[in-house]
Amino acid sequence: MKRQRTWLYLLFWVVVSFLTLFPIYWLFVISVKPAVELFSTPEVILSSVYWKNYVDVINDETLRGYMMNSLVISTGNAVLVTVLGFLACYALSRFDLGGKESIFFWTITNRMAPPAVFLLPLFLLLTQVYKFGDFTLLDTKIGMILVYCTFNLPFAIWTLRPTIDGIPKELDEAAFVDGASAWTVITEIVLPLARPGLAVTLILTWVFAWNEYLLAATLTNFNARTLTTGLSEYVTTTGTEWGVMAAISMFTLVPALIVFSLVQRHIVAGLTFGAVKG
Amino acid sequence: MQSNRLGWILLAPTLVILFFFGVVPFFYVLWLSFHQWNPFALDPAVVYNGADNFRALVFDNGFLASLGVTIAFVFFAVLTELIVGYLLAQAFMKEFPGKAVFRTIHTLPLIMAPIIVGSIWKLMTTPSIGIIPSLLASWFGFDLNIGTSAVAAFTVTVIMDVWHWTPLVTLTLIAALVSLPADPFEQAQIDGANKRQIFWHITLPMIAPALLATVFIRLMDALRTVDEVLMLTGGGPGSATRYLGVHIFKEVFPKTNYGYGSAVSIIVLYLTIVACWLLYVALIAPRNKKA
Numbered sequence: 140m141k142r143q144r145t146w147l148y149l150l151f152w153v154v155v156s157f158l159t160l161f162p163i164y165w166l167f168v169i170s171v172k173p174a175v176e177l178f179s180t181p182e183v184i185l186s187s188v189y190w191k192n193y194v195d196v197i198n199d200e201t202l203r204g205y206m207m208n209s210l211v212i213s214t215g216n217a218v219l220v221t222v223l224g225f226l227a228c229y230a231l232s233r234f235d236l237g238g239k240e241s242i243f244f245w246t247i248t249n250r251m252a253p254p255a256v257f258l259l260p261l262f263l264l265l266t267q268v269y270k271f272g273d274f275t276l277l278d279t280k281i282g283m284i285l286v287y288c289t290f291n292l293p294f295a296i297w298t299l300r301p302t303i304d305g306i307p308k309e310l311d312e313a314a315f316v317d318g319a320s321a322w323t324v325i326t327e328i329v330l331p332l333a334r335p336g337l338a339v340t341l342i343l344t345w346v347f348a349w350n351e352y353l354l355a356a357t358l359t360n361f362n363a364r365t366l367t368t369g370l371s372e373y374v375t376t377t378g379t380e381w382g383v384m385a386a387i388s389m390f391t392l393v394p395a396l397i398v399f400s401l402v403q404r405h406i407v408a409g410l411t412f413g414a415v416k417g
Numbered sequence: 418m419q420s421n422r423l424g425w426i427l428l429a430p431t432l433v434i435l436f437f438f439g440v441v442p443f444f445y446v447l448w449l450s451f452h453q454w455n456p457f458a459l460d461p462a463v464v465y466n467g468a469d470n471f472r473a474l475v476f477d478n479g480f481l482a483s484l485g486v487t488i489a490f491v492f493f494a495v496l497t498e499l500i501v502g503y504l505l506a507q508a509f510m511k512e513f514p515g516k517a518v519f520r521t522i523h524t525l526p527l528i529m530a531p532i533i534v535g536s537i538w539k540l541m542t543t544p545s546i547g548i549i550p551s552l553l554a555s556w557f558g559f560d561l562n563i564g565t566s567a568v569a570a571f572t573v574t575v576i577m578d579v580w581h582w583t584p585l586v587t588l589t590l591i592a593a594l595v596s597l598p599a600d601p602f603e604q605a606q607i608d609g610a611n612k613r614q615i616f617w618h619i620t621l622p623m624i625a626p627a628l629l630a631t632v633f634i635r636l637m638d639a640l641r642t643v644d645e646v647l648m649l650t651g652g653g654p655g656s657a658t659r660y661l662g663v664h665i666f667k668e669v670f671p672k673t674n675y676g677y678g679s680a681v682s683i684i685v686l687y688l689t690i691v692a693c694w695l696l697y698v699a700l701i702a703p704r705n706k707k708a
Contacts, residue, residue, distance in 0.1 A: 142569045145513050152519040159522055162580065167549060169540050181548045227431040234424025248430070249439040253641035253689055254663035256682040258670055260449070262441035268445075269437070276668065289438045292431060321423055350530030352644040353662070357670065367532045371648060374536075381546055388536045392529060399528040403521060 166392070170385035177381055192386035202387065205369040209391075212280050212365060213348035218289040221341045223288075224295030225333065228303040229325060231296075233311065243296070250293040257355045261286060265358060278360045286354055291344040298343070303329070304334030342402045346395050366391050449679035457673050470680035480681060482656040483664035484688075490660055491639040494578040498635060499628070502586025509591050524588065526581050533650025538577040542649075561575070563650060567657035567694065570650045574658050577645060582638070586631050593627030594620075629700050636696060640689050661685050 159273075173186045196202050227252075231239050249362075265277040265286075276282030310332075311324045322335065350365040359368065370387045373380065450470055454463040474480055509520065526534065541547045544562050553559040563570040601619050610618070621628075643662035646652065652659035652667050659667065665685065669678040 144511070148508060148511055148513040149515070152506060152513070152515075156519055156522045159525060159580070159584075160543055163525070165541055166533075166537045169546070178545050181546070181551045183548065222678055223431050223434070226427040230424040230427035234421050236421055236424050236428070242428070242432070246435060251637060251689075251693075252443075252686055253662060255641060255643055255665040256446070256686045257442050258665060259678045259682055260446040260677060261438070262670075263449075263675065264442060264445060285434060286438055288434045292435060296431070336465070346528060350532070352530065352532040353666065357666070367644075370532060370536060374648070381540065381543075384536065385540060388533050392533050395528050395530065396525070399525075407507055 152183055163392075166385050166388055169381055170389050172382055173287065174380065174382055192382040193389075195383055196386045196390060198247040201340065202366070202369055205364050205366045206390065208280060208359075208363050209349060209367070212283045212287070213345050215280065215284045217341050217345035218343050218347040219284060220288055220291040221299075221337055222300050224292060224340065225303070225330075225337060226325075227296055228299040229329060231300065232303045233308065243300070246293045246296050248293075250290050250297075254290070254353050256288070261354070262357055266367040277358060278364075279360050280363045283355060283359065283363050283365075286358060287348045287351060294347065295340050295344055298340050299333070299336055302333050306332045328372055339402050342398055346398055347401075349391075349395060446679045446682050450675055450683045452676045452679075454676040455674045463676075466676070470677050471684070473677065473681055474684060479656065479659075479668055480664065483659045483661055486657065487578060487640065487660045489635040490571070490578075490642070490658075491573060491636060493575045494582075494639050495632065495635045497575065497579050498583045498586045499632065502583045503590055503629075505583070506590035506594055507603055509587070510594055523584050525584075527584050529581070531581070531642075531644035532648050534577060534581050535645035538573065538580075538645070539649050542573050564652075565654055567654055570654060570657050574642075574646050577649060578639065578642065581645070582635060586635065589631045590624065593624045597623055629696075632694060632700075633693065637689065637693060640692065661688075 168183070168185060170192055171185065171190065173189050173191065230236065231243055236242070262277075265282060266275055269276050276285070306329055310328055314324050314328055350367065351365070352371070354363045355363075356368045356371065359365070365371075366387065370384065370391060373387060374384055429573050449463075451465060451467060452463050453466040453469070455461065505523070509516065539547075541605050542561065544550045544564070550561040553561050559568050563573050597620075601623070602615065605615050605619055641662050642660055643666060646658050646660055646663050647666065650658045652663040662685075665678070665681060669681050672678065
């Protein structure tokens with residue numbers, strides 16, 4: 140009886156896993172087919188593998204540039220928000236700042252608003268208001284790094300707060316009594332203890348920035364265009380090149396999956412935005 | 418204790434960035450929504466026009482259609498995710514070999530970029546390329562064409578959202594189910610309660626806080642779905658899948674009618690807040706009072 144039940148569960152999960160994995164596998168199938176074979180009857184098992192779509196993507200100078208932009212923007216943004224979030228959480232946790240719980244809650248509300256709402260004002264501010272002489276933040280990597288702070292910085296503060304709160308205050312107080320400076324306390328006492336939390340924050344914010352599309356599509360033209368926008372661009376201009384589109388998708392997907400495997404255990408608490416303790 | 422000045426200094430960069438990229442855009446868009454401004458029109462000046470933009474909005478059929486399909490989308494997607502997510506979470510409560518592996522596989526879609534999810538489902542469902550239309554045609558003789566059928570396009574966006582986000586519901590409900598005490602269940606079984614009674618009277622009330630938090634997160638996220646739908650259907654056919662975010666991106670933004678566009682943005686933000694607030698008042702607040 141019991142044995143039979145185990146088999147049923149196994150079978151059930153094999154089916155569910157198949158439903159989860161098949162669409163991803165199908166993306167791969169399309170990415171390794173030449174264009175002429177696509178429109179014959181769709182076949183699930185690959186008879187041959189055709190890598191030319193990937194080669195085309197790598198050889199495309201524009202797409203290579205987009206890939207580089209994505210890498211620079213998401214890495215720059217992840218490092219920035221993790222450092223600033225760390226400092227902000229230290230301030231919120233250790234100092235008796237007036238209205239700090241309101242400040243904490245306010246930072247979170249920045250992430251709740253739908254990004255589509257901010258397309259128009261951000262576009263106008265970046266083109267018309269935030270400019271220094273001839274230099275505007277539109278279509279610059281630094282501009283995108285700052286814009287991505289609106290959703291990643293609240294996230295970093297939200298996930299780092301419990302980590303910093305969990306480090307006993309007595310440790311830094313003892314160091315202050317011994318005459319250490321604030322800088323020494325932060326970098327040599329708090330930072331090493333917060334390292335696991337910082338790593339998870341860094342990786343998740345990196346993925347969020349890497350995956351972002353909507354803001355990049357409206358706030359960049361060429362110089363700071365990211366891989367996700369390159370993907371949609373490719374679809375609308377050349378429409379039918381499904382193989383290349385699938386290959387670009389794979390290039391966007393794989394880094395996120397690799398990074399995901401690094402923090403898989405911590406993912407529940409992170410993705411649910413700390414609302415439900417994992 | 419250290420002087421508070423240092424605390425403010427450490428907090429300052431965060432506050433400055435969020436001020437310029439979070440607060441200023443909000444007040445700017447609010448201010449613009451009461452003005453008429455189209456820099457490419459004959460009269461490119463910014464002119465105060467009171468509530469005219471909002472008055473126009475009430476009669477804007479494109480906007481109203483978008484609002485309608487958004488509500489339908491959020492309702493069907495979130496409801497399906499809750500039911501499927503709960504069943505999957507229950508199925509994870511038993512011990513069976515390879516559980517960790519299945520759990521990892523199930524979590525995979527969560528980390529994927531929405532635009533990639535859109536691209537995957539486009540490859541799955543586009544006629545003559547996708548596997549789904551060809552299987553449906555050969556097994557049931559059913560013609561699935563998301564380019565021409567509004568119902569098909571809508572259904573596929575819901576299925577796509579369910580595929581993408583059910584794992585989130587599953588994971589949060591697993592966390593809730595694991596932390597339940599065993600006593601009430603044992604007691605109920607001794608008292609001869611059947612499975613359905615146990616679910617309605619014990620399991621559901623006990624996981625309610627986690628369930629509501631999940632509904633909250635999913636509702637907020639579903640309301641702002643853009644990327645994947647933009648990729649899959651581009652909002653079409655007609656306005657069948659032109660959800661609010663897609664509407665802003667495709668219809669409002671390119672028209673350079675910035676005053677009116679601001680009004681649309683403000684209303685979308687307002688509706689999101691109201692939806693969350695209603696949910697809070699209707700479901701979460703009475704519970705807190707009881708407790």
